[in-house]
Amino acid sequence: MRADRIMPERWNKLLREALKFGIVGGVNTVINFVVFNALALTIFHNGQLKANVVATVFATITSYFMNRHWTYRDRPKSAIRRETTLFVLFNATGLVIELGVLGIAKYGLDMHSLLWLNVFKFLGLGLATIFRFYTYRTFVFRAAPAPEVALPSVATVRQNDHHLDGDVIATFDPVAELAEVVEEFESAGSARRHR
Template sequence: MPALLTRARDAVNVLYREMIKFGIVGAVAFVVDLGGANLLWHTVMPDKVTTAKIISGVAATLVAWVGNRAWTFRHRRNRPVAHEVSLFFVVNGIALVISTATLAISHYAFGFTGTLADNIATIVGIGLGTLFRFWAYRQVVFAREPIATEQRADSEPLPCDPDGVEPQRTDSEPLPRHPDGEVAS
């Protein structure tokens, strides 16, 4: 039972650290997105709110890719980079559609055309897209590949080596940890 509690605590700690890092990267991307949209709305694209939002959203996506790959989810690198980046941009494309649709509905369908209304709609849309992104990054983009396990008669399952060799560990040995503090699986 203590091993189960330790595993649960470690899993919560990893989730907490990922959420904090994701939030910091997201805050930087948010500034790029909202700041870029406002810059474009007030200079070269005053009548093209959705086009400006798409451009700023793409720039923010690039910032988020670098931050999340290099920092937030760096311990979850299991896939070839080309596959991971494809998934990342598909997920962010969906999130960009969510945030742009929120702005377009507010601006064109409801007629809220002022700068304040456009900013509020953009913030709401980014928030909805962020909820979707966090879930999708953990479940799809930076997901861990399943690890084969074998059940020992006297304890919980142990991960198997790719060659099928069970690692030797006694219950008194601490679980190996990743440099970020995460328990290695």
């Protein structure tokens, strides 16, 4: 049995987005680690945090294009400036999370081995990825607003069906319904007074 028959559409969409986000994240994780290790072994031999910044910035750029044009391609593209600003802001926050974990390993736990730094980089990247997934789908690549459902006006209802009574028409117009209730209340009050 297919998953789309078991789960509601909302969960299916979330699952598809998470799967695409995971694939994009996997590709960018490989890019991030390759760039990080290449820089840590050459240019930034003792500057692993600097190597991490460069690697994360490089992976962030590729991540934006992959997420914008594949993972969230069904989302509206009307606010690119807002989207890009939030993407950069949330990725900078993700970078701070990664750097915090890597900094704790290097300076707090005095681990300077590239193997251990890669392990802690992986942990920091995992925490930052959870943060990024939530913020991308909630704030950056927002879903299009649901279309508003317009109720027919009283005039349209009257044109379409000349035999409607006041009760049906009142259900389409809250003001008319309130007026009807007030009218019934007033007529009930005047009937009591005349007895």
